[in-house]
Amino acid sequence: MQETRRMEVRNLIGGRWQVAGGRETEPVYDPATGETIAETPLSTGEDLDRAVRAAEEAFPAWAATPVVERARVLFRFKMLLEEHFEELRDLVTLENGKDRNDAAGEVRRGIEVVEFACGMPTLMMGETVRDAARGIDNVSYRYPLGVVAAITPFNFPCMVPLWTIPVAIGAGNTYILKPSERTPLSAVRLGELLREAGLPDGVFNVLNGAREAVDAILEHPGIKAVSFVGSQPVAKHVYKGGTATGKRVQALAGAKNAMIVMPDAVLDKAVPNIVSSAYGNAGERCLAGSVLVAVGDVADELVGRLEEAASALKVGPGSEEGSQLTPVIRDSHRQKVKGYVDLGEEEGARVVLDGREPPREEGFFMGPTLLDNVTGEMRVGREEIFGPVLSVVRVNDLDEAIEFTNASPFGNACSIYTENGAAVRRWRERVEAGMLGVNTGVAAPMAFFPFNGIKGSFYGDLHATGKDGVRFFTENKVEITRWLSE
Secondary structure, eight states: OOOOOOBOOOEEETTEEEOOSSOOEEEEEOTTTOOEEEEEEOOOHHHHHHHHHHHHHHHHHHHHSOHHHHHHHHHHHHHHHHHTHHHHHHHHHHHHOOOHHHHHHHHHHHHHHHHHHTTHHHHTOOOEEEEEETTEEEEEEEEEOSEEEEEOOSSSTTHHHHHHHHHHHHTTOEEEEEOOTTOOHHHHHHHHHHHHTTOOTTSEEEOOOSHHHHHHHHHOTTEEEEEEESOHHHHHHHHHHHHHTTOEEEEEOOOOEEEEEOTTOOHHHHHHHHHHHHHGGGGOOTTOEEEEEEEGGGHHHHHHHHHHHHHTOOBOOTTSTTOOBOOOSOHHHHHHHHHHHHHHHHHTOEEEEOOOSOSSSSSSOOOOEEEESOOTTSHHHHSOOOSSEEEEEEESSHHHHHHHHHTSSEESEEEEEOSOHHHHHHHHHHOOOSEEEESOSOOOOOTTSOBOOEETTEESSSOBSHHHHHHHTEEEEEEEEEOOOO
16 A cells, blocks of 8 residues: 655645744544544743744734734735635644545634634724713723633634634734644645735644643743633643733533433434534544433433434545545554543443444544433533533433533533423523533534633633633723813
């Protein structure tokens, strides 16, 4: 078999693609085949220092650039993203493994944030009060922070960087992206397209690496703010480390999203939606529904329908037409997910569908797994698994379903399937989750709303995207004016 041509991964610093100072690298795999397609350079603190210096040098001129001119760069960037849409989609499929439909959705949602940020002339507006007191006017202005950084995850290598890039640079900041060492290719391409859009050198930089690069970002005094998306333990580490050095930090963390199914749910439409939420992108989504809370006597029919629907999923590479269950990111992660299924069985859950035996020889595939009779005391019922595993919890009524959901340390998202408006209102008012879905299993907000996880799913005060994102990457100055002459 012909060896796959390996793609080159370099750092982008001050407008130049550079080799990292460190000699160590980490392999980038095609999850569908297991083949190495690139090597990620593991950058050092010295590499970061060069990137910060480049960003600091670019900041004064970029911050002074009129906001309408910054927006024009974003308009050109948006046009280039559209022109290269299929290329970006296929790059996501290659390095992450998700199917083309999911990858296309990811790229589209990223572009929507660019569209939102193109409105930066309006978003940067301050506030005014004339005659706040006798002869005194009050005005507020929004200013960029300076050099900011983002640390992004493997599961959305194009969309999550685009959550912050356009907002941060549109507001006048200069920016350093540390993409996941597992999926660096999309970040490289975004950097190329930003340069093509006319972004000045040093405004956007890419620093590849792993933990050493992350810790260097948290400690560097030149970085004013850090945006992070990833697992809960790392999010906590980033938040504590960044705030300890005086940085503004938003850290989007893990999840254990519940989907509550009421007895009146329209199962013909709900079941395909639930299956898509639980098994799409191999369950490697922070908005994936991973616990199904069946209320009352709907449970038996629901589990039967889920077993039938999940069993029919086509397992295959994301590049193959019709694939519905794609590989997980690494074999090590596959082993971790399998360990959770073993644990669930030991804890007393019934394995309705068992995906532990790899359905394909090549790549990092798992079959769909369905666990029934899970309880809140079981680890599979409360810990994030991040794989194609759906756990079913049976409860008697809506109050018990809400109580189960609220017992989770996480609060990212929760969905409910029902046609009862009163039940929806009761659930909405009492459930402890920041993103709510009614008859939809992936409660993803649009770009002009915040990605609103709460509890153990978020560390910080201002969320990513929407007006929260603009506030996160800007600082207010409030001016009080009085004129002493007539």
